Amino acid sequence: MAVKKTVDGIYLFFGHNTESFALASMNSEDRKPVSVMSRNNKGHGNVAQGGRVCRRKRVEFAVMS
Numbered sequence: 001m002a003v004k005k006t007v008d009g010i011y012l013f014f015g016h017n018t019e020s021f022a023l024a025s026m027n028s029e030d031r032k033p034v035s036v037m038s039r040n041n042k043g044h045g046n047v048a049q050g051g052r053v054c055r056r057k058r059v060e061f062a063v064m065s
Helices: none
Strands: 002-005 009-016 020-025 034-039 048-055
Touching: 009 020, 020 048, 034 048
Parallel strands: none
Antiparallel strands: 002 009, 009 048, 020 034
């Protein structure tokens, strides 16, 4: 599993050679956890890949003069 933080949000990447892999995450802006289930139907040591992005909401500030 790898995590990459950018100005747009946090990217969660994974790869697995098991039959299945689950990933769940939640940030302070989510109302409930978000999950991803990956299935590797091919087996035989093949690697399945996937991921999810947690996007940041852009906050605009008003300039007061």
